[in-house]
Amino acid sequence: MQDKQGVFYYPLPQNKTVKMYVRENNGVVEFRLHNEQDPGLYEEHGWITHEMARQASQMYTGKGRDPLSLYDIDAALAALKAARSE
Numbered sequence: 001m002q003d004k005q006g007v008f009y010y011p012l013p014q015n016k017t018v019k020m021y022v023r024e025n026n027g028v029v030e031f032r033l034h035n036e037q038d039p040g041l042y043e044e045h046g047w048i049t050h051e052m053a054r055q056a057s058q059m060y061t062g063k064g065r066d067p068l069s070l071y072d073i074d075a076a077l078a079a080l081k082a083a084r085s086e
Contacts, residue, residue, distance in 0.1 A: 001079065001082070001083075002083050002086065005021060005034070006021045006022075006023060007021065007022050007023065007079050007080055007083040008020055008021045008022065008034070008079065009022065009072070009075040009076065009078070009079045011033075011069075011070040011071075011072060011075070012070070017035060017036040017037055018033070018034070018035050018036075019033075019034045019035075020032070020033055020034075020070060020071070020072075020075075020076070021033075021034060022076040022079055022080055023047065023080075024080060025047070028049055029049070029050060029073060029076050029077065029080070030047040030048060030049055031047065031048055031049075031050065031053065031071050031076065032045065032046065032047050032048070033045060033070065048071075050071055050073050050076075053067070053068055053070075053071035054068060054071075056068075
């Protein structure tokens with residue numbers, strides 16, 4: 001999917017207020033989270049690679065969903081491919 005901000009997928013399919021924007025930068029897929037309920041999130045957190053998300057998730061010790069599950073490389077690649085074919 002794509003809007004004025006770029007290519008995205010829904011990392012939480014049941015919640016359409018959260019979007020994960022993706023782009024390719026020198027052959028590396030990068031991610032940027034946007035949440036309509038927290039507009040500052042997009043501005044505060046820049047683009048990160050999947051590897052950066054993976055490394056950060058290693059510090060996660062909380063309960064519930066692992067934050068890395070939001071950074072789905074397969075969904076990102078599919079969104080980028082679909083955008084190229086539009």
